[in-house]
Amino acid sequence: MLKDRLDPAHRTTGIIGPKKRRPSRDSDVALESKRLRSKMDSVSPSSGTHLSANTNSSERSHRIPKISRKVHACTECQARKIKCDVNPPERSICTRCSKKKMRCVVNKSLQSLLGEGTEWKTTMEENTQSLSLAVSKILSVLDLPSLESFAAQQQNTQPQVQQAITRSVEAPASRPFRTSGMAMTRENSQEPTQSRASDTLVTDPMGALYEVTKLRNLRSNNLHRNGYVHAARPTILEDDFISKGKVSEADAEELFRTFSTSLNHYLWGGIALVHEDLVSVRRSSSLLLAAIFTVTALHVPGKEQVFDICYAEFTALVCDSMFDRYHTLDGIRALCIGAFWLSDVSWKLAGHAVRIATELNLHQSYSRAMRGSREHFEGARLWYFIYVCDHHFSIAYGRPPVIHEDATITNHEKFLNLPGISQADFRLHSQVSVFIILTRVYNTFGPDIEQVVAEEDLIRLRQFNHALDSWRLHWESQLTPNRFIATYPAKGVVLHYHFARLQVSSLSLRGIQQGGMHDLTIDRRDLANNAISCAASILQTVLDEPGIRNSVVGVPIYLHTMIAYSAVFLLKVQQKWKAYNLSADATLIRDLVMRIIRLLLDARAGERHLSRHIATGLSKMLDRFTSWEAGEKSRNLLVDSGGISQDEPTNPAAHMWEPNYAISDTGILRMFDSSVPFYDEHYFPLGFFDVMSAGQPDTEYRHRE
Template sequence: MMDASTPLKRSSTDAGLDSPRESNRSTDSRPVAPRISKARACAECKRHKIRCEFRPGESNCTKCIRSGIKCVVNDFSQKFVDDDGVWKSQAAASMQQLQAAVSQLLRQAGLPDLSTFGSGDSRNGPSPAASHHTHRPSIDASQSHSHHDGPGVVMDVTREPSQEPDLQDPDLVPAPMRSLYEVTKLRNLRNNHIEAPKKTLLEEDFITRGLISIHEAEELFAYFSRTMNQLLWGGIILVHRDLTSVRRASTLLSAAVLTVAALHIPNRTDTLNRCYHEYVSLVSSMALTRAHTLDDIRGLCVGAFWLSELSWKLSGHAVRVATELGLHQSYQRLTRGHTDQYERAQLWYLLYVCDHHFSIAYGRPPVIHEDVAIRNYETFLELPMVVPGDIRLLAQVALFMILTEAYRMFGSDTEQALTEADFGQLRVYNVAVDQWRLLWQPRSADSSYVRTYPSKGVVLHYHFAKFQLNSLSLRGLSPSNTPVFSMDRKESANIAISSAMACLNMVLEEPDIRDAIVGVPIFTHTMVTFSAVFLLKVAINWNTAYLSINARQVRRLVERVIELMNCVSAGERHLTRHIARGLGKMLERFDSWEAGWQVDANHNGSEVDVPGGANAMAQGFPPPDLIYDMVGTYGFGLDENLLDPSMANFEFLAQ
């Protein structure tokens, strides 16, 4: 007779299994999950395949007590049950904590309660096996969120649930990093997955939050669409016809458009401050994410073209995002018949120009090189979907191909003077620019928005390029130690002078150019300013015995440029305001030099036609910083702080 206190004992063949008769008694039609037996046997009894009996209150079985050995129980099934219970309790606590946090965030954002949201599609979620293998019960809860940004970040190295490397893949020479992904499956190497862009941008953007009224936003959008957007190659940078459309597509693009528009309209400083801060915040938050769209790239380009203090950073970031999205390969796909790649290829050309505007203009090497798409732009122009804006855009591409080649040939070292042998190659580039004008000026059709600006803009950029190239003839030369000017150097320097004057005269005399001077990208403002500063410095440092320049004519020309910049309708923080103030200060210093030179000339009985008296230089006219910087440098050396020191604090902070 079995004692009532003796635990139920089964044979080893029955361990862990329920009786079939017990299963058949179930009246529930649902499948019954097998129960895990909690029976246990020590190692010694299992070795002898005998029953393991425990008396009440004893921790050792009767067999081990009789044998005088240690009773060791290896109950793996019970351990699994215990661990599973611990894991479930921890998961339940974490779930409640997350639900509370999400509910609080929804309340703060004014969104519906958590219970109104669907449970989602479980088929897209992680599999139970994946959850089990990635679970780390021993990791502290504070470490489980270590992938978030902030101080004390701990890199969470996780693996991709991707397929095993295919050794029969016919692609033998992929990008090296692709092989590394296949072998290691380390997610950190990819900087997280590319997330799908949000679809609720309009309901959550800064306009909905009340940062700017919908009425004012509509007004700013309309202003940008009919002015700046048309000046930048006929509207190809902003393809949306209304504000609602652009808000749904990209908050970054809508913030960029409204910021640039507020910059150009008088008495919108407060609006500009709010939009600018929102734009900068959005740019900063997207720096380490991969959820980007083509409109996000456009938003970066809009800021680069018109926000001088951000242009260099934004243009570089735009190129990096574009290559991550594969825009550099769109032209090849387009030529293979994939017409849906047209917009992407067009944007790649726009990025090439944006990159070269703000690399060469700062004296820095460009990022995008002359790949197959850039070299074969004429093939792109043969496509049936090409618009007039594409012709204007690719005219810039063709011009910057010439200037980039010259940059690589001559470099940007301001102390490296051109040798006599360099002037032969310089003439080749001059001829290339002449041919560029002859080809592209007739192809640039007039626009109902900007009238003759497309063809006149080709002429303006022609003078820019000729001036930029030939100013190299004076690079690295010191006026105090005047070299012997060869015929080639003198010819090139005089071309630079005449081209710089042509730039200024065209801005002043051509109505369609003059009317557009506010809305054009800052590259045009840069070249106009560079031309004016160059002429002032040459008039001071090189007399007419060497170069053909008239100091009084230069002074009058710069004075008219200042008048133009002061009378245009623009916001208080617009670049034209700073150019006018900076050139005004330079003109005051020029007048001081001229007055000192006249005193010196009259004292010595000299004629007053020729500037550059030795005593005037000795008396400190002009100041040292007006002599050397920016004379004949390919990269200009022009940044936002050169002409007006107040630009150093160009942060749009609320006053």
């Protein structure tokens, strides 16, 4: 009977008796697992080890692990061993859990997990491949290195970055010079598309060299072959000198607010600073942030300690930027801001800004902007900004400008016809226009300050003066008042007009020896008197025009150069050439210089601001001028009384009142070297237009302490 019941053939015939429930498949699996465990328990450890040691290694290598079955029931139904109708994703909750309002959870088997993992991996591979193709296409269009080269660069730079961080943590006060091997890395030769440079027949020689060698260090650091970088990677706010506690948040907000509402508008407003808040500047450029804080702290009384911190940070960042491959427009703005106000590094910063600008191809932005490219509008505007910065200091130091006159410069007024032009652009281009004239003067008469202007060339000086007259008429009426700096824009045109005419007219006296002064012609004398009149007009304009007088603290150092040059010119003319009846009034000169000194001393500015040093230097010069006048009066009394002959040589002591105003090539003032005396006549930046230095006696006044 038992055999028959176990025979499968009899199970289908229907046996009389109580119907037994057949075990489910899950229970069969459970029983089978129990039998296997009991067999394993009966095997001793030693025998298990013996069997394991004798197992064929080839069988182990080909053994395939079993995959668990797919789960068809939720955990609640599995626990009660009842049928479950859950079928995700079509049916996510079974009937029983829905009626009982229980949570229906289906535990995933290994098979389902592997299936989902394979599906996810396939999807990610497809997405990554699509993304890689898209990035490669972008890199080829932008003429950048292939995608594979960036991974190599990252691997090479990570140790260097870690070392730099370690050095900065160990020695935060010092910035070690970065020494590295010359980067002779080559671009990936398998480029998807031909570069646009290779499609052009006429290209720059360095571009041809790069096309042949594919050396990355031969390329410009711009993203566009003919464009420029708009922005670098965002600066980490937690890594700037504000977050490090060098400058407090309160000082930072105050300095930025002062710059944006005052100093920025003396740089034609909206060109040097395009950010609306401090956070935007911090994210954009640490160099720009340091430049703004440095020049602002220079102007604000009581911020000397902040100035020292910011100045050190700024100069360190400038040094770091010297060998950087990647630059931004904000970095160039930072260099120009520093050049306009930091007298000891102005020439160096201006030259550095020009170099970076040409690397970014800003000199080509004008032509593209005129052809309708809006992305090059800001680059063209910044190129004119750099042009003015360059010429401010080439004129002041008597050095040839770096940026030469080309179609971009001569046709600069066409730029004002583009949409988006503001009063800031009109003010800036008025400066471009006047420096075009002064540069032509420099190129016409050369840099030799001992070369006398020939009589037949005096007519050319008059022609340049007529050009300056036209310049004033054209621009003065176009500049409207500014709500931050009042009438300074239009009054600044008047000031620049007088200064330009002073420089042009004074060339009539260049190289003239004292012994030959009797031969002054009417034309030469007329030009000399015109120069004297312009110098006096500059000082009177500064003193009498509220828009200028209130701007003594705030204007760039070029206008302080105007004041210093005019005062020195008048004092020199009266001292050296009084005998030749030029229209120099000693009383008027003394009064103007005294009032200028008082104005500069009363100005509210930081201790290192240039106005204080100019006042100190002019005070010394005025004292010597007064002593010289007293000596001249005593000599005239002796001549009138017959004590000495009028033709008799002057007492050698009289030469003490004729200081030698030598041209200084060391700059205006070194801010941190206490061994350099305060701003005196030896540190005035008188270069090409310093007509008084040449041809004078070599006597030197030694100040008696």
